[in-house]
Amino acid sequence: MKYCVECGSEYQDSVKACADCPEGQLVDKETMRQQGLPIAHEKDTREFIQVGTAENPLTAEDYVRLLEAERVPVIARPRGSGSVDALTTGNALPWWEILVPAEHRARAIELLAREKDNLEATEAEAIRAAEEEERESEGFGAPPPA
Ligand SMILES: [Zn+2]
Structure with a gap:
């Protein structure tokens, strides 16, 4: 799974860009955590x-x-x-x-x-x-x- 650094949306690894954020880079979960970025479906928890x-x-x-x-x-x-x-x-x-x-x-x-x-x-x-x-x-x- 990959995640958009802009909005935190989750994507399949095959996806190259976020559907919502033209600037949104997709990175792995580890990178999101290191940078303290929120992952959309984990936000509420x-x-x-x-x-x-x-x-x-x-x-x-x-x-x-x-x-x-x-x-x-x-x-x-x-x-x-x-x-x-x-x-x-x-x-x-x-x-x-x-x-x-x-x-x-x-x-x-x-x-x-x-x-x-x-x-x-x-x-x-x-x-x-x-x-x-x-x-x-x-x-x-x-x-x-x-
Ligand atoms: Zn996005």
């Missing part, structure tokens, strides 16, 4: 652990894209929308947990921390811009300060 959380689906998506780009297998799972959570935590809003295989834990946490900083910086920038705009529109036509 791996032990995924939580490495982070996201407060909204956009952030969750962003994290998933980021980790996938770094070839870290990732699952984003919505949590905490139940009424029990609302009672115990006082937080009725859903959140997403980001899960990766245990062996990718350290790398994933590092990547997420960096991405979180980026997102917060972008957000702070957006807030600053919004405030600026507000000040400008408020200032327009107002009498000069005494």
Whole structure:
């Protein structure tokens, strides 16, 4: 059996290229393991652990894209929308947990921390811009300060 390095799909040894990935090289199982690449049908049996959380689906998506780009297998799972959570935590809003295989834990946490900083910086920038705009529109036509 051979496996696509891009998507992890399994192929007969006679197959030369992945049907889904034009760039996808087919290698043997040993090579996949050495490179820490996920094999499609084994993905679900791996032990995924939580490495982070996201407060909204956009952030969750962003994290998933980021980790996938770094070839870290990732699952984003919505949590905490139940009424029990609302009672115990006082937080009725859903959140997403980001899960990766245990062996990718350290790398994933590092990547997420960096991405979180980026997102917060972008957000702070957006807030600053919004405030600026507000000040400008408020200032327009107002009498000069005494
Ligand atoms: Zn593929």
